Amino acid sequence: MKNFHYSIKTDIHFGKGAIENLPNEIKKYGKKVLLVYGGGSIRKIGLYDKVLDLLNENNIKCIEISGVEPNPRIDTVRRGVRFVKSDKIDVILPIGGGSTIDCAKAISAGSFYDGDPWDLIVDSSKIKKVLPIISVLTLAATGSEMDAGAVISNLETREKLGFGHPDLRPKASILDPEYTYTVPKNQTAAGTADIMSHILEVYFSKNEGAYLQDRMCEALLKTCIHYGPIAYRDGENYEARANLMWASSLAINGLLSNGKSGAWSVHPIEHELSAYYDITHGVGLAILTPNWMEYVLDNTTIEKFVQYGINVWDIDKSLDKEKIAKESIEKTREFFKSLEIPSCLKEININDKHFEDMAEHCVRKGIIDGYKLLDKDSIIQIFKSSL
């Protein structure tokens, strides 16, 4: 097990009615919030009105910025930062899924920075001071509600970059599974794939000795595999929504990765797809993951796939190792298909036109030192097998 510093200080208020805790959490930091949200879905489910009532009752002033994109853009961040600077905001209050919370994080970081916020996305070390964030989650997927990172897109430069700072972890997050009842089937599926990908990125690492962490990864993967299809079929199944929601937070808040190490593999490749084609992140991950697995499976990695096959997919352990490993990948592919996620790039109208450019861009800061080294050619190969 690697050395680590564990510090996960986000307060989580989980369950039915958890929104009632919102005013008290805000009042710890101030009396004026910037409410950040995407489209109209939070109005449809009554959450927007509920939050405004709570803010009013508690004399908390509120400025709004809406229209955050599914892959949140730097232009929206710039718009938010202008609001914060002109209106003396105390707290950023994103209500939505990971895109909205990510956008809020970038606004929070930009609040105390004099230059263009994009500088901070490119170089997180420039982040010195941030505004507190309190989030209300409406989609189980990215885990942004409990982690310290975010991803912002720049359509001009065709970049989708991750950034982070320990202080960007939300101070508190409200997780009421009922707010995810109306998430459409395709987003439920993509969200499940996103959660699973976060876990798989940690699970497939070269670390020895992080036995506890690997067993916890398997626990969360099994939760997604059990409840993903139930939430997909029956959007108002509370237990399914609750388990997926809590899994989304625990998958990426540091619990699994503390004590392990190694770069992520599939996420940076997918970020190229999203940056070039503005596709749903979870869909890109679901398409790439099984093909990445096939690419990295060899004599040096087979034991991990065997572990994965037996412990996560319940494959008969008396089978031949190679059979177990290959079946574990096939099970992964079939699972995403069962959620009706597109299973190849052609299905989402992506051809090989930009493979070279995307792969080149993906390794612009060096070869990906993930579970297996990935250079430009490896990435092109993974793109091709995903066609």
Place this chain on the structure above:
Amino acid sequence: MKNFHYSIKTDIHFGKGAIENLPNEIKKYGKKVLLVYGGGSIRKIGLYDKVLDLLNENNIKCIEISGVEPNPRIDTVRRGVRFVKSDKIDVILPIGGGSTIDCAKAISAGSFYDGDPWDLIVDSSKIKKVLPIISVLTLAATGSEMDAGAVISNLETREKLGFGHPDLRPKASILDPEYTYTVPKNQTAAGTADIMSHILEVYFSKNEGAYLQDRMCEALLKTCIHYGPIAYRDGENYEARANLMWASSLAINGLLSNGKSGAWSVHPIEHELSAYYDITHGVGLAILTPNWMEYVLDNTTIEKFVQYGINVWDIDKSLDKEKIAKESIEKTREFFKSLEIPSCLKEININDKHFEDMAEHCVRKGIIDGYKLLDKDSIIQIFKSSL
């Protein structure tokens, strides 16, 4: 899944050399510590000298109290509180296992209380203000390094009582697995049993829907089952010590129990044994647990035991349910035996003399509303089957 508030703010510095973080953690709260420890083991491993050097180099003043008992006593707490009140202490610094950290928690709570500290153990609601605690862990067992509770014994009244307050969660804990290399075999075994018991108390609850939490319980149980025997045989196996140490913290910090509910069953019964006979807590738990399991196994609980048998003990799932359930209990019993923990009360010189009194005292505040209701007679029966 039940509603919950998750708030686990202890900073953990984990791994080789983690002690170097101690001065900075202390300096967040002040410049004068009360060092609390038990016997001479922290001197033997060089930890005492190392800590004193670090404190000196950082101009942190230090008052000491040593001799904390394995079942820490209220007299020692009273002694510590007198030091704190006379010497204007800023931070309580326990170095040791759970007993030492528990004692430090009681001292911390007593620091701002005018009456006898025992009042606070009997009624935690009287705790209003506490001193910050920063712990250095040398034994993987109780999880006190990351939780908000503690247990203190009163030999006069023959009571061993748990108490707690959210602010008693250590602000930071230093977890270097190397500090547990010299833990004797019997304590390594008892510590493993203690960790497993914390998990089992949460796992066996009536809650439906906490699927994620149950899978995480299994993950941590498997970690104990895998590494307990390795640490027992080979005390200086880093990975075994590391996995057990981190499991001890995660088992009881709230991660598993948030979203579940229900009282603990075996711990209150064991506390009677420790209070009457001053035995090692983990030994009492290991003796009682399989017998408690046999007592609660029936048609209404069998499914959970089947889950436990298959997922934790890898019992063939094609077997008859009753066989799986019974085998899961037998495996539990055999596991503790394999660590050479006494397997019945007679082995530790306890007879039936006080069974009536202990059972009576155990339910003095009402029947235990645990996985299955336990009244005085049930407890006597469990004691008898543990003879």
